Amino acid sequence: MTKVKICGLMEPVHVQAAVDAGVDAVGFVFAPSRRRVAIAQAKELARHVPEDVMKIGVFVNATREEIERAYKEVPLDYIQYHGGESTDFIQKIGLPSIKVLSVHSAEDVMGVSGLQSDYVLFDAPGVEFNGGSGKVFEWGYLAGELPRNRMILAGGLHALNVREAIRQVRPFMVDVSSGVEVEGRKDEQLIREFVRIVKEEES
Numbered sequence: 516m517t518k519v520k521i522c523g524l525m526e527p528v529h530v531q532a533a534v535d536a537g538v539d540a541v542g543f544v545f546a547p548s549r550r551r552v553a554i555a556q557a558k559e560l561a562r563h564v565p566e567d568v569m570k571i572g573v574f575v576n577a578t579r580e581e582i583e584r585a586y587k588e589v590p591l592d593y594i595q596y597h598g599g600e601s602t603d604f605i606q607k608i609g610l611p612s613i614k615v616l617s618v619h620s621a622e623d624v625m626g627v628s629g630l631q632s633d634y635v636l637f638d639a640p641g642v643e644f645n646g647g648s649g650k651v652f653e654w655g656y657l658a659g660e661l662p663r664n665r666m667i668l669a670g671g672l673h674a675l676n677v678r679e680a681i682r683q684v685r686p687f688m689v690d691v692s693s694g695v696e697v698e699g700r701k702d703e704q705l706i707r708e709f710v711r712i713v714k715e716e717e718s
């Protein structure tokens with residue numbers, strides 16, 4: 516069954532809704548964004564997350580110190596590198612990792628073989644910030660031989676397109692932020708609906 520991550524959570528009530536719906540991972544954004552949270556805030560949110568749900572911290576070109584501090588204090592299970600971080604930087608830090616590839620073209624996807632991270636997240640290019648744009652990229656770029664068991668699909672997913680996305684791409688996990696928001700704020704009903712649809716879908 517395809518796993519599901521709800522990203523950009525900022526309020527305990529939304530973390531709880533995601534957990535109750537059966538989410539597999541939650542994401543906290545520590546990068547410049549309207550969804551940015553401080554470490555203390557993420558620590559409070561993490562109290563609502565059971566052990567078997569992954570807590571993922573999203574960073575964009577942060578320092579090693581910032582990343583290690585958040586990993587330890589929240590605590591986090593994975594670091595999502597959503598900027599121009601090199602493989603060397605990620606390996607030196609040595610924490611469980613998700614590297615993001617911003618997909619503008621088919622060529623961007625070819626870079627995947629050189630990535631050593633635990634997972635690779637394919638996202639649409641950012642607009643105002645590096646991620647969370649609500650834009651969809653061309654899923655057809657992911658049609659070739661790719662490591663499906665390490666693949667996370669993001670970018671403009673919502674209740675009406677996620678079934679088709681899973682059928683076409685067959686990722687390990689899908690990731691959503693804007694698609695479960697109303698007027699820029701997470702919505703409990705949309706979270707429940709999104710998770711339900713993903714869980715119904717065979718992968």
Ligand SMILES: O=C(O)c1ccccc1NCC(=O)[C@H](O)[C@H](O)COP(=O)(O)O
Nearest residue numbers: 522548646647648649670671691692693
């Ligand atoms: O969500 C943000 O505001 C954000 C800002 C800067 C870097 C990454 C960010 N989000 C990371 C995510 O994992 C999002 O879920 C992913 O980009 C998809 O977002 P959306 O298209 O809004 O579903």
